[in-house]
Amino acid sequence: MLTGAQAIADVVTLFDTFKANFDKTDAASLDAAQQHLAKLKVAMLSFSSLPPAAPSKPSDAQLRELLLAREILEHAALLSVRTMDIPAFERYVAQLKVYYSDCAATLPASQREFPILGLNLLRLLAQNRIAEFHTELELVTPEAQATNVYIKYPAQLEQHIMEGSYNKVLAAKRDGVFQNEGMYFMDMLVDTVRDEIAECSEKAYTSIAAAELQGLLMLGSAKELQDFAEGRGWSVEGATVKFAAMDEEGEKSQVSKLPSTQLIQETLSYAKELERIV
Numbered sequence: 001m002l003t004g005a006q007a008i009a010d011v012v013t014l015f016d017t018f019k020a021n022f023d024k025t026d027a028a029s030l031d032a033a034q035q036h037l038a039k040l041k042v043a044m045l046s047f048s049s050l051p052p053a054a055p056s057k058p059s060d061a062q063l064r065e066l067l068l069a070r071e072i073l074e075h076a077a078l079l080s081v082r083t084m085d086i087p088a089f090e091r092y093v094a095q096l097k098v099y100y101s102d103c104a105a106t107l108p109a110s111q112r113e114f115p116i117l118g119l120n121l122l123r124l125l126a127q128n129r130i131a132e133f134h135t136e137l138e139l140v141t142p143e144a145q146a147t148n149v150y151i152k153y154p155a156q157l158e159q160h161i162m163e164g165s166y167n168k169v170l171a172a173k174r175d176g177v178f179q180n181e182g183m184y185f186m187d188m189l190v191d192t193v194r195d196e197i198a199e200c201s202e203k204a205y206t207s208i209a210a211a212e213l214q215g216l217l218m219l220g221s222a223k224e225l226q227d228f229a230e231g232r233g234w235s236v237e238g239a240t241v242k243f244a245a246m247d248e249e250g251e252k253s254q255v256s257k258l259p260s261t262q263l264i265q266e267t268l269s270y271a272k273e274l275e276r277i278v
Helices: 006-021 027-046 058-080 086-102 113-125 130-138 141-148 149-163 166-172 181-204 210-217 220-234 260-277
Strands: 207-209 235-237 240-242
Touching: 006 027, 006 058, 027 058, 027 113, 058 086, 058 113, 058 181, 086 113, 113 130, 113 149, 113 181, 130 149, 141 149, 141 235, 149 181, 166 181, 181 210, 181 240, 210 220, 210 240, 220 235
Parallel strands: none
Antiparallel strands: 207 240, 235 240
């Protein structure tokens, strides 16, 4: 196994090849980038500074290793989003937190730190993991929460969701701060929000005008509404969408009634979050 300056030089050469493929968008280049990433992770085993222990006075070689390892992991995190490997993205973010926190006093700040942390917040929001979203948000400095656009954007989206302003969330996709990688999570979030709107509509109405529902869901055409309705088991009859039939007592069928067990679980979950915050 190579050590010292030669090991760093070899990793840099391999990393340059990786980035040449990373910067392209075609499938073949992404596959090549993943293959080079696997080699990079093996090559990084020769670094004496890993796993990062944040030495108080790192040598020049250790500093170069830490900076290089951090940059490789940042590119790996972004690549995992492009290839829609979200579990891998979650793992890379977990590894990067060591560099962003434990090594903060040793390494210069990375320009990719807040975009990646913001993407992670967007991921949690899109997966409807609200408790974890707030936990991660609390780890970000108050200054960054107030001023950094990559942190403020998902925080504002979460506020819109809590307020029930779903139309603002759907509209935010067009004005998104994140490009490329962020659009994948925004698509996930829009799907989550649409499902929330659909569930609220099912519980509030037995039927609704198709044009009105299409506007609520911000779907682009009647065909999109038809496909969405079929996926949820709704019936589209002319200009009306019907959610559920009325029973003899004039109430919705048991399937569409408010699930009391789910309501109790959500209430307990909110109580736990409030207790933790206090």
